[in-house]
Amino acid sequence: xxxxxxxxxYLFRKEGQNVTLSCEQNLNHDAMYxxxxxxxxxxxxxxxxxxxxxxxxxxxxxxxxxxxxxxxSFPLTVTSAQKNPTAFYLCASSLGxxxxxxxxxxxxxGTRLTVL
Amino acid sequence: QQQVKQSPQSLIVQKGGIPIINCAYENTAFDxxxxxxxxxxxxxxxxxxxxxxxxxxxxxxxxxxxxKSAKQFSxxxxxxxxxxxxxxxxxxxxxxxxxxxxxxGSGTRxxxxx
Numbered sequence: 001x002x003x004x005x006x007x008x009x010y011l012f013r014k015e016g017q018n019v020t021l022s023c024e025q026n027l028n029h030d031a032m033y034x035x036x037x038x039x040x041x042x043x044x045x046x047x048x049x050x051x052x053x054x055x056x057x058x059x060x061x062x063x064x065x066x067x068x069x070x071x072x073s074f075p076l077t078v079t080s081a082q083k084n085p086t087a088f089y090l091c092a093s094s095l096g097x098x099x100x101x102x103x104x105x106x107x108x109x110g111t112r113l114t115v116l
Numbered sequence: 117q118q119q120v121k122q123s124p125q126s127l128i129v130q131k132g133g134i135p136i137i138n139c140a141y142e143n144t145a146f147d148x149x150x151x152x153x154x155x156x157x158x159x160x161x162x163x164x165x166x167x168x169x170x171x172x173x174x175x176x177x178x179x180x181x182x183x184k185s186a187k188q189f190s191x192x193x194x195x196x197x198x199x200x201x202x203x204x205x206x207x208x209x210x211x212x213x214x215x216x217x218x219x220x221g222s223g224t225r226x227x228x229x230x
């Protein structure tokens with residue numbers, strides 16, 4: 001059963017703590033993405049990765065870090081430097097960015113992060 | 117200009133009505149325009165998409181109308197049902213040298229009343 005999984009579904013963090021959100025895909029997609037969604041706003045790109053061991057900053061990368069050691073996995077760390085981390089975080093993947101495809105992105109179910 | 121402007125922010129329609137969501141863009145380098153549907157607590161899912169060389173595309177009850185000269189596109193939902201109640205995002209894709217990026221509109225929260 002192919003798809004994208006994100007864990008945990010809900011995450012609570014105390015101020016000053018780093019937390020890591022998991023994203024795994026078994027679609028054999030090359031590209032993976034992290035978005036942040038806030039109420040009344042569209043999705044904003046945090047980081048994206050086109051290939052293993054490579055990633056680029058999106059529009060709102062400050063306070064976040066990522067790694068791409070495996071094709072299937074693209075974890076996102078929300079650091080204590082992120083001033084307003086409470087949000088809904090969405091991971092997505094696509095067949096390949098810039099490979100002559102429509103780059104359709106498939107989304108995971110999301111992780112809701114709340115800072116206490 | 118990398119923005120995609122979407123309106124309205126929210127929309128309430130009676131069952132059977134035809135909600136219309138509008139989007140506008142500036143960047144002529146956009147080459148693909150998808151619409152996503154998102155239910156509460158879930159990730160967005162691709163609903164329908166269009167390329168700029170086509171003026172209209174229909175899939176079931178969903179239709180995209182595209183006006184390239186005006187740089188506008190819209191989503192129409194025919195015979196709307198309460199199950200269509202969701203947030204809808206328009207988006208646009210731009211291709212760089214070896215990558216591409218999708219820019220999302222701000223979303224429209226649609227409610228279909230029984």
